[in-house]
Amino acid sequence: MGEANGRLSQLTLVTSPDLPWLAGRAALLVGRLFERDTNREISDGAALDRAIANDEEELLRTHWGSYVLVHETKSGDLKVLRDPSGAIPCYVAGPDREVILSDATIGRALNLIERPQIDWAFVVQWLQFPFLRVAGTGLDGVTELTPGASRPLACSQSSETQLWRPLSFARAAMDEPDDAARMLRQTALSSVPRASGDALTLIQISGGLDSSILAACLAARGRNLKAMTFATSSPDGDERQYAEAVAGHLGIPLEIVHESDVCPSAPAPPGFRPGINLLLDAIDRTVEDYRQAIGAGIVVDGGGGDSLFGFSRTAAPILDAFRAGEAWATMRSVSERSSASMWRVAEVTLRQLLRRPSGWPDNPHFLGSAARLRPAERHPWLAGAARLPRGKLEHLTSLVHIQHFLDRHAIGGDHRHPLMNQPLIELCLSIPSWMWNADGCDRAVARRAFWESLPRSITERRTKGSLQGYFHRRFLKLRPDMRPLLLDGELARRQLVDRAAIEAALRDDEVLSDDRALRLSEIATLESWLSAWCSLGAS
Structure with missing residues (x-):
């Protein structure tokens, strides 16, 4: 010591x-x-x-x-x-x-x-x-x-x-989008490289805006970088053209890993909580194996960027814009981004205004008779947050939500999310929600901040990649292994999950057309975690 x-x-x-x-x-x-x-x-x-x-x-x-x-x-x-x-x-x-x-x-x-x-x-x-x-x-x-x-x-x-207390930053509000973009750029360029470290760094470039901004920050400070991107066998998750554009623009060597390159992985030792989702385990293991192969000290990604940069699919930012006299411009921007008419945007905004915030969303699917449900425990970051403007409450809640997905320590190695650092979180919380939803695009302040640093194919892009197709294929491949976990595991034995409903869903190939497959994989992740601890003597 x-x-x-x-x-x-x-x-x-x-x-x-x-x-x-x-x-x-x-x-x-x-x-x-x-x-x-x-x-x-x-x-x-x-x-x-x-x-x-x-x-x-x-x-x-x-x-x-x-x-x-x-x-x-x-x-x-x-x-x-x-x-x-x-x-x-x-x-x-x-x-x-x-x-x-x-x-x-x-x-x-x-x-x-x-x-x-x-x-x-x-x-x-x-x-x-x-x-x-x-x-x-x-x-x-x-x-x-x-x-x-x-x-x-x-x-x-x-x-x-x-x-x-994040609430103190969320209550602050900037007035000028140009000032917000300038401060965002300055803060990101000064903090992100520090949060990343000095060793050879493997950066996961997804082709999206967040990981591209991360790459721009690290490249601007002369960090020793190598990049990799994951290309699925279906178009929804094949982001090679965007990843290649970013890597080429910034001069970062890029390795493309194809879905066919991903090998089954042995379960990681159990942590204090269940992992994120067993459908992701093979990707995580592939990334860690490549890090070790090239001798990189750390792995970094753009994790948390959507939450940090105010990404929203609701009308909540429009409600905030009314307070600032920016409602019409924000409605027009949301209409352009969503390809919905102004009448439709106005209707959705009115519904959101009339609907009270309902607290943390629950998921009752496949819960069993012995699961004694209770109100959600309040996260300390959300204490007093109900008084925030609706869009800012959504922004803060999203930053709480993403914490579940940022814990990647079970896979080993040093895996970081440098965008999620204190100076950047504080600054982004102080930017009004309607500013993030401007110019017909999401994360507008971040786009403006790095407009000159990234290819137009990134800053002007209006679509997002998805791993949905990959998840469905992994679910089908792992379904035989998940069946005994879900039907004969500790959760089913204790009637904490509905065994009959799960059995019916596992027989139904239509399960892939909705959220049931993802929910079942989450329950299987929990059951796998329980099994691992019980095998280690947990009672």
Whole structure:
């Protein structure tokens, strides 16, 4: 632990060997920390002690990064703070909450998770609200620290305090789209390369706007880059022409991986939560294998970009535009983007105005009789958010929703989403929702910000690629393996899922024409996670 002394030396902290760490006399940092004004990295223990000398809220105002910070307060207590990006996992465990874990596999190997027990209340919540990521995990006695939150350690009765409040940024509002685009460009160019690191970087270029902006930011700072793109066998997910345009424009070597190149992958060791979706496992494994083959230190992608850049398919931004006197222009933009008449846009806007926000959406499909449903637990980021303008509430909720999909640590390696960094999140939340929906396109401010840095085929593009066809083919291929998981697994045995309904759906080839296939694969992902933990002795 370097210079760390006092109570810090009594702490058990388990993390991946890939992560950097820094110790001061009263603080221990896992990850990287930068000064807000200069973007200079904190690189010695004395500077770390000075950064946290006042309090955590001051640190959040004057610094940013991707980190978990443990420090000793002036009163001698231990506290842990997780940065708002959530880039580094942070779980707290132990009978007295004295163990901090970022990796379930290492924690289990060191016997720091004794006699793990499944938290069945979490399982039901995961089934009912599959994309809501709050403090509870799938194991009793293990909780996740919310990004931007702090909590005392070595105190079993303590709870977290949300110090970084996205609501304060969402309430702010810029007036000029040109100013918003200029600030977005400046912030992205200064923060994204820092969040990516200095090693040889493998960038996943999907051909979409978000990963293209990421590539432009890294190329502008002279990073050592190689790129790869995934081309499906169906046109909906074959984005080669766009990926090649970006890579060629920026001078980045590009590797094209075809769907036929993807091999079956062995299940990853179970984390504290179920994975994203087993239909994605083969792609994730292929990316990690290629990273290792070329010797890249990290993998980066544009994950979170849609949520960050205010992508919306609803009329909520139009409601916000009324407040700013921009309703007509925003309606015209939405009409152009959606190919709907102005009358149709007006009708949908009126319906949205009359419909009250309903809270976190649930998914009742295939739930069994023993699943005791309850209201969704409120995510700390959404505390007080009901008072926000409707479009801004949608924007903030989307940033909460995407957290479920950004946890790729189970596949191994260092996989990052550099767009999702604190300065960029704060700036994007301060941009009104109607500004993102302008000029007949989505993510309009981001397009304007990088108009001169990317090919016109990217900045003027109005379509999005999709993995839907790939998901359907993977579902058909994996259906024989999923059948016993779904029909004879722990969820069916406990009547938490409707076995008869699942059996009927598995026989119905029409399941591919709607959302049932994706829902079944999510349930199979949960069942596979349960099976893995039970095989390791979980009760």
